[in-house]
Amino acid sequence: MKMFLDGKWVDRDEKIEVLDPFDNSLIDTVPSGNDRDVETALAAAVRGFQITKKMTVYDRAQILFRAARLIEERLEEFAVIIARESSKTINEARKETSRCVNTISCSAEEAKRILGETIPFDSFPGGEKRRGYYYRFPIGVVLAITPFNDPLNLVAHKLGPAIAAGNSVILKPATVTPLSAIKLVEVLLEAGLPPQAIQLITGYGSVIGDPLVADERVRMISFTGGVEAGKHIAARAGIKKIGMELGSNSPVIVWKDADLQLAVESCVSGAFWAAGQNCIGVQRLLVHNDIYDEFKSAFVERTGKYRIGDKMKEETNMGPMITETEAKRVEKWVNDAVAGGAKLLTGGKRRGALYEPTVLENLPADATIHHEEVFGPTVNLYQVDDLDEAIKEANSLPYGLLAAIFTTSIDVAFKASYDLDCGGVMINDSTDYRLDSMPFGGVKYSGLGREGLKFSLQEMTEPKVVCFNLPGM
Helix, strand or coil, X not given: CCEEECCEEECCCCEEEEECCCCCCEEEEEECCCHHHHHXXXXXXXXXXXXXXXXXXXXXXXXXXXXXXHHHHCHHHHHHHHHHHCCCCHHXXXXXXXXXXXXXXXXXXXXXXXXXXXECHHHCCCCCCEEEEEEEEECCEEEEECCCCCCCHHHHHHXXXXXXXXXXXXXXXXXXXXXXXXXXXXXXHHCCCCHHHEEECCCCHHHHHHHHHXXXXXXXXXXXXXXXXXXXXXXXXXXXXXXXXXXXXXXXXXXXXXXXXXXXXXXXXXXXXXXXXXXXXXXXXXXXXXXXXXXXXXXXXXXXXXXXXXXXXXXXXXXXXCCHHHHHHHHHHHHHHHHCCCEEEECCCEEXXXXXXXXXXXXXXXXXXXXXXXXXXXXXXXXXXXXXHHHHHHCCCCEECEEEEECCCHHHHHHHHHHCCCCEEEECCCCCCXXXXXXXXXXXXXXXXCECHHHHHHHXXXXXXXXXXXXXX
């Protein structure tokens, strides 16, 4: 496959191999972009913005509606690409493709809701003869940097709102999973997006990342990835908008009155979806002492039934991690925790990039797998007696994306909702629940700003005030 720069699909002699993480088979190659490609992308994006900012709302929306229909028609084609280049099973990939259809459709709808307001200038003395309003205008060139774990829908979460707002976009997809992003750009162009509106550059972040991030022609960076990469970007970005969805270590409280079957099923799925490589995946389960043993037994039993292996088989529940290197990292974190006193309840074995769904308890406070984002198929169990204690423990780490609580008490649910320090609280759902139109983001090291289509549009536009002084009034 090729890059898309300045209205043309281009190739380079230097290639990057895209491998299936299950068996390391070669799927395709993409060009390894260089500094000249970066300059081409930046200059073309600036010219493209002169086109996109003049497009009507109707035209933007219709392009996105057509793109959504094309994706829906080719759902299986997209799903196979996702499943092959990423960690997702074919069923997980189908769900991601369906979500992408929704993301692009909702972006089209939200394009029509970029609204302003009248301003009561006569609310302060001296403004009696003034009338006016504000409206929102596109911010300019948006740099979208996307991760490997949702290689289609997280790209859509950036391209959809950026296009809906009238911006031009430079897309830098994850090096290991660029194929889904390329297919999405192909569909957008087929749907009528002006070629100058989007630049797609593939390559290594160490080569093309810094010059893209630092360039003053970029007016907003929308980044999803790890905390260290986020710090690196923030240090080099200069004066421009930055939206970041970063790491997490999601806590779930299972209270003594919880529906245990619901909690077990939801949290097993929430912990091991996409081999645990999920920014809102369940990592810490804080379970009330009264039900701890019962919950633990049921959770471990359900985890043990997970079928891992070939992603393309319909019966597979979980595929490999994105690389064997990542699986080895998780293996080391688990082994270090066990050596420090943690108890391994199930899992803990690796075969290549496949790492078994793993459950731990009695985690020492200094264990890396306790206090950092694991981004792998492991979950930790903790016993709690008191709701304030559970909330304090949930808030104890420097992350705050989503949290969750299972309870049948409205009082407990409301207390947790207000006291948990995070970007969203799920009641009787695991942290893995997300609606693509809800405001999505976190506090502390979990990010800056909010995604979700309406909220991304706010980030990707600026308000402009228009004030008339009407002395003849």
